[in-house]
Amino acid sequence: MTASSFELFRDSLSNLDKVAPRKDSQMVQSINEVLVELRNTGDITRESLARFVKVFPDTVPLIATTGGLGQEQLKNQLRFKFNTTAWLSLAKKSPSDLIDFLDTEFDVVNQLKRELTKEWTYSDVLVERHLWSKKQGASSVGRGRKIEDEVEKIAKELGLPYAMRTRFKGRANETAPCDLAIPGGMDEAQIVIGMKGFNSTGSKLTDAVVEVEKMASVRLPNQYVFAVIDGIGWLSRQSDLRRIFALWETKQIDGVYTLRHMERLREDIKNAAHRLNLL
Structure with a gap:
């Protein structure tokens, strides 16, 4: 590699994240806005979730939180995989590819199923907030x-x-x-x-x-x-x-x-x- 090849160096950057699939309190707080529509999709699968985000593309960040991704991390992951941070466009144009990626890497289908069926208490929310804050530091x-x-x-x-x-x-x-x-x-x-x-x-x-x-x-x-x-x-x-x-x-x-x-x-x-x- 020559000293002038900045683009080659940039393109050699790797994804350092090994984010363990997990739940997120922000998802619980935000899901009320789309809870009815999500449950109306029936069984949560990659296919049904792809159809859902195509209709409701602005819910992608909420769905991503079930895999442990904050909005900034979501952008970085999408940029790395799709060379864009525009989840709205991806959800509308390539919903299956988007959901396949999020599920393969972060297990969002199984995580979302668990969160939709769980009866949440305030103590659950506090525990999740604590785990979320510790996860960020540990990951870094x-x-x-x-x-x-x-x-x-x-x-x-x-x-x-x-x-x-x-x-x-x-x-x-x-x-x-x-x-x-x-x-x-x-x-x-x-x-x-x-x-x-x-x-x-x-x-x-x-x-x-x-x-x-x-x-x-x-x-x-x-x-x-x-x-x-x-x-x-x-x-x-x-x-x-x-x-x-x-x-x-x-x-x-x-x-x-x-x-x-x-x-x-x-x-x-x-x-x-x-x-x-x-x-």
Whole structure:
């Protein structure tokens, strides 16, 4: 991959979500508006649900919540699968494809059946709110750990000592954060890696860019800086993604990768370690 191929890099982003199918209190609160129509469809199947969303396309976000997807996550999933966030258009033009995807990935048919037949109490709603809030944080941590696990595996396979989630010292004794430092943090760091995986969007993506830019700005000439970026959340913040990619294009960092590029990252770490006499 050449340094000018931003589009190829963007297209290599992967879906980091492994969202377990679950119920959602917002669905319970909102379903009253469409409850009669849903029950009038009879047995909930992929086919009947496809017919339903074609008639009521604005209910797609409600249906998606039964699979554990908030509206922002729904947009990202649709963009990743269909290259559009327009659920209204998808529901009208391709309802079967839309429901097949949501059911295959998030089990919405079975989840919706359970929610329609359950007698909900306020305690159920409170429990669901609590689970929903915890799920968001756990999912975010899980996405980041997925990347960390792959990069840490490379360091272990190469037999390189390392420190995780630390800082390193660079020019003028300035420090910057990094997610992995070889052979250690602060003064020891010779190879540093930032790992930023997001399936949702928000200011945290810009914060991640600032961290990588800080790594680039304080690095010493004999230090190697790599960045591993992944997750479909970046598709909604392509200007931020371009900022990181530009650091590689202008040789301010030594490489940028997604999870699809782990073999290339392995070779680049190995070569850098040889040059630094770490191997």
